[in-house]
Amino acid sequence: MSTTTTISLQGMVYEKYAALYGATPLLVWSPGRVNLIGEHTDYNRGLVLPAAIDKHIIVAIGKRADSAIQLYALDQGESFQANLGALGRSPLLWPDYIMGVVQQLQRQDHHLGGFNLVFGGDIPQGAGLSSSAALECATAFALNELFHLGLSRLDIALSAQKAENEFVGVKCGLMDQFASVFGQEQRLIKLDCADFSYEYIPFNNPDLCIVLFDTQVKHSLASSAYNERREQCERGVALIQRHHPHVKSLRDATIRQLDEHVKPADATVYNRCHYVVSEIKRLQDGCDDLKKDDFATFGKRMFETHDGLQHLYEVSCHELDILVDLVRNNDAVLGARMMGGGFGGCTINLVKVDQVQRVVDTVTAAYHEKTGRDTQAYIAHISAGTDVILNED
Structure with a gap:
C-alpha cells in the first residue's frame, strides 16, 4: 500500500465486510486519476495523458449462494439490495456504478452469481479525480477475479466505461477507466483513444x-x-x-x-x-x-x-x-x-x-x-x- 490513509482504509473496508457477512473477502483497489494534458479529447478519438494516483476506491467482495446483490457504501453509511435478474437505477446514485458493471458483464454473456460488496475510498468526491471510474473498475476487476471470467485489463476498462455510458448515462470516453486499470508508478499513459494503443511516458522528476x-x-x-x-x-x-x-x-x-x-x-x-x-x-x-x-x-x-x-x-x-x-x-x-x-x-x-x-x-x-x-x-x-x-x- 502506498499511504497510511490507504492502509487504514483497507482495514476499515475489510472489517466492515467481516462484520456484515462473517467471512473473509477478496479485496481490490482501483485508483483515481489525474490527466496532465489532453482534456475532452478522449471522446473525440484523440490522445490523452493520464496517470493513476495514490488515492483509491477499495472493494471487498465475496460470493453468495443465491442471486442477490448486497451492497454497502462505507463512506455514506448506506446499504442497497438488488438481484441479478432485476437490475434498476437507484435514487442513491452510487449503486448505479456497480449495477452498470453487472449489467455490462451479463450482456457479454458472463455468468455471475450473487455477491456481497463493501467499498470505501479516499478519492475526494466532486474533485474531478474520477472516483466513479475507480468504483466501476474495482467492481469489474473484483467480479472478474471472483467468478473467473477471463477478462483482460482492456475488457475491464471498456466494460466499466460502457457501464457509465449506458447505465449511469454519462457519455464519457475511455480515459478515466483506462488510467485506473493500466496505471504504473512514475509513468504517464499516452493513450490513443482511436485504437486504444498506448505508450508509457516517464514522469519522474524529484524536483x-x-x-x-x-x-x-x-x-x-x-x-x-x-x-x-x-x-x-x-x-x-x-x-x-x-x-x-x-x-x-x-x-x-x-x-x-x-x-x-x-x-x-x-x-x-x-x-x-x-x-x-x-x-x-x-x-x-x-x-x-x-x-x-x-x-x-x-x-x-x-x-x-x-x-x-x-x-x-x-x-x-x-x-x-x-x-x-x-x-x-x-x-x-x-x-x-x-x-x-x-x-x-x-x-x-x-x-x-x-x-x-x-x-x-x-x-x-x-x-x-x-x-x-x-x-x-x-x-x-x-x-x-x-x-x-x-x-x-
Whole structure:
C-alpha cells in the first residue's frame, strides 16, 4: 500500500465486510486519476495523458449462494439490495456504478452469481479525480477475479466505461477507466483513444510535485454541458465530412478544414472543434517535451490548455480561472490548468517540490479572499493501477 490513509482504509473496508457477512473477502483497489494534458479529447478519438494516483476506491467482495446483490457504501453509511435478474437505477446514485458493471458483464454473456460488496475510498468526491471510474473498475476487476471470467485489463476498462455510458448515462470516453486499470508508478499513459494503443511516458522528476487545488464547487451545468460538448464536436465532424468523407472524428481533422467548413456554418461549434484539434497537437508536442525532460515548456502548454478550455471550449468557471490565475506568474509553478469535465473540481499544478507549502499557503489565502471559499490542496503521487490486494481464504 502506498499511504497510511490507504492502509487504514483497507482495514476499515475489510472489517466492515467481516462484520456484515462473517467471512473473509477478496479485496481490490482501483485508483483515481489525474490527466496532465489532453482534456475532452478522449471522446473525440484523440490522445490523452493520464496517470493513476495514490488515492483509491477499495472493494471487498465475496460470493453468495443465491442471486442477490448486497451492497454497502462505507463512506455514506448506506446499504442497497438488488438481484441479478432485476437490475434498476437507484435514487442513491452510487449503486448505479456497480449495477452498470453487472449489467455490462451479463450482456457479454458472463455468468455471475450473487455477491456481497463493501467499498470505501479516499478519492475526494466532486474533485474531478474520477472516483466513479475507480468504483466501476474495482467492481469489474473484483467480479472478474471472483467468478473467473477471463477478462483482460482492456475488457475491464471498456466494460466499466460502457457501464457509465449506458447505465449511469454519462457519455464519457475511455480515459478515466483506462488510467485506473493500466496505471504504473512514475509513468504517464499516452493513450490513443482511436485504437486504444498506448505508450508509457516517464514522469519522474524529484524536483517537481503534482498539486491539486480543489475549488470546492461543482456547478449544475457539468453533466448537461458535457453531453452538449460531445454533440457539438460531432456536429463539427459532420460539417467536414460533407467535403472530406474520410474524416471520422476530430482526430482526423485539421485547422484548415475547420476554417473552411465549420467556421462559416457555426462559430460556437468551430470554437469547440478548434480547441480539440489544437489540444491533440499540444499533447503530442508535450510528450516530446517530457521525453527531453523539458518540464518548463510542458508547463507552458498546460496554461495554454486552460486558456482553450476557458475561452473556446467554455467548460471552466470563475473559481477554476481564479486558481489558475493565482499561480500564472509564480516562479515556483511551471504549469497549471483546470482538470476534468469542468464547471468545478480541481486545477492541476506542476510545483517545485521545495516550494509546495509556500504555494499552498499563498493560493489558499488568496482564493479565500477572492471567492469567500476555502480550497483544499491535495498532493498526488503517480501510482499503480487496479489490482488485488487481498485474496479470499
